[in-house]
Amino acid sequence: MTRILGIDPGSQRTGIGIIDVGADGRLQHVYHAAINVLGNEDFHQRLKQIFDEISSVVDMYAPAEVAIERVFMARNPDSALKLGQARGAAICAVVNKGLGLSEYAAKEVKQAVVGGGAADKAQVQHMVGVLLNIPGKLQADAADALAIALTHAHTRSSVERLGIPRTAWRRRR
Secondary structure (H helix, E strand, O other), rough: OOEEEEEEEEOOOOEEEEEEEOOOOOEEEEEEEEOOOOOOOOOHHHHHHHHHHHHHHHHHOOOEEEEEEOOOOOOOOOHHHHHHHHHHHHHHHHHHHOOOOOOEOOOHHHHHOOOOOOOOOHHHHHHHHHOOOOOOOOOHHHHHHHHHHHHHHHHHHHHHHHOOHHHHHOOOO
């Protein structure tokens, strides 16, 4: 079994999702949650909360691999900056625990989980539930984090089969 932590960074809510991948490729849901940092008025405290909670999850669940969503360019520069800072707090928490991480663009995640890069949040939530056999509606940020973990699981499997680095077959922008 390989345990994968997926992280969907956000300045208001950061999604985290953990799956196990068997040697035969079977996927199993382990844990998911959304870190809600809206209770902290001070943005610095939000970043600390993201760092602390991801650190605790890594300690508790001991993932072997970590995947995070790559930042997209937002229309609002202030929002993009805050998202980048939240992402940085998450990355620091993971790297501080001695883990490396892989990054995936939102379109890559949607393509891997739903089959199309233009899928909406509801489609991602539904497919994550189906793929991991999770009944009921998932919280959007937690579903996105699980989708990132699923994308990493599918990608690492393809890389192993192809025997070439992921960067060699990714489409250039």
